[in-house]
């Protein structure tokens with residue numbers, strides 16, 4: 001008897017879904033970079049009460065594809081320059097589909113061996129690309145915020161163990177105080193990770209930065225000297241400021257930290273860590289290999305679909321001990337196999353390292369370097385194109401893929417240009433405040449952005465500036 005649990009209708013559903021997804025991906029270079037549906041239209045289409053009767057799958061996927069398409073901002077397209085958001089290499093979309101089709105709970109080797117081996121290999125390749133110690137451990141997290149959480153949990157464990165306290169067993173109540181020191185331009189996700197770890201988002205000591213937002217190594221020494229000296233201490237540095245793209249002088253910072261034995265150095269390299277893979281940019285990260293932990297993202301510059309972050313910890317024992325769980329019914333790996341859940345906060349988890357593995361295997365080392373270099377060249381091209389126009393100023397040194405633009409040296413005009421660009425739809429970018437002034441942020445992080453995308457976007461931005469200043 002034929003098994004009707006998988007039939008022609010299910011085949012047709014997946015085939016049609018693949019067509020609909022491909023239609024969306026194909027539209028990315030030309031579609032306006034803004035949503036087409038209003039909030040009211042989306043609520044009318046996606047809201048309402050829970051239906052008593054289900055809908056036929058094929059009708060439903062058509063409806064969902066139409067509404068999802070109308071309500072999507074083309075973030076993965078070539079002219080999305082907002083926040084720091086990468087696209088998705090085609091191979092990574094395909095690999096991600098397989099992950100969903102296989103539906104492997106990928107925490108334990110025993111029930112998802114292929115994902116374990118792919119993550120083990122991706123981990124090794126990442127350490128190689130970044131030039132980090134081969135003995136460091138790697139976890140695949142949902143993003144950089146959870147990478148911070150994981151890294152800082154390991155740091156918290158290690159610095160307290162040195163003070164004779166097992167935080168994972170005994171908690172923080174009664175524990176020696178941990179001093180956390182950050183640069184004044186720390187990304188918001190750092191303090192949130194500290195908050196989740198019971199270290200408090202307001203308890204950090206902040207170190208002065210220079211005009212590009214780089215932590216000053218001399219100021220770090222002064223802040224370290226103000227403390228009790230050898231108490232448990234964590235220093236958080238940053239490679240790639242979310243606004244300017246600037247790199248903390250990590251070699252000098254590592255030198256200073258080395259003068260305070262037992263101090264843990266954590267590096268936020270959400271996108272900047274990728275500079276370590278590129279020979280022309282590597283000097284910006286020199287010395288980072290001396291840190292205790294590193295956080296980065298694959299969903300930013302490796303162009304893997306959301307969500308994909310990466311945590312790396314030099315003290316793999318502290319890493320595992322702060323994340324690992326044990327129970328009688330769990331079949332833990334015993335022969336050196338990788339249990340992916342040992343390295344992240346989630347127990348049950350999708351095989352999120354698999355698309356990362358696919359990206360690295362598809363690009364190879366050279367492809368990664370070429371993608372990083374191309375984005376940086378395009379960022380410089382946009383900065384140069386904009387700087388030529390009257391009344392347009394670039395406020396940062398464009399050392400990476402980030403550009404800060406100010407219009408007519410005026411907050412209201414700068415914000416108006418951003419609003420007009422978002423309405424225009426040629427490209428999408430957002431704003432920020434830099435040294436107390438409103439700025440437009442440009443982040444070039446997408447594998448598919450080409451010179452003509454950069455040029456079209458510069459034209460659109462200048463058109464919006466002209467409109468904003470026309471009286």
Ligand SMILES: Cc1ncc(COP(=O)(O)O)c(C=O)c1O
Pocket residue numbers: 083084142143144145146187189238240241242268269270271297309
């Ligand atoms: C420097 C830096 N750190 C951390 C993050 C947070 O990354 P995620 O959104 O993956 O948590 C970002 C995001 O842009 C960032 O630029």
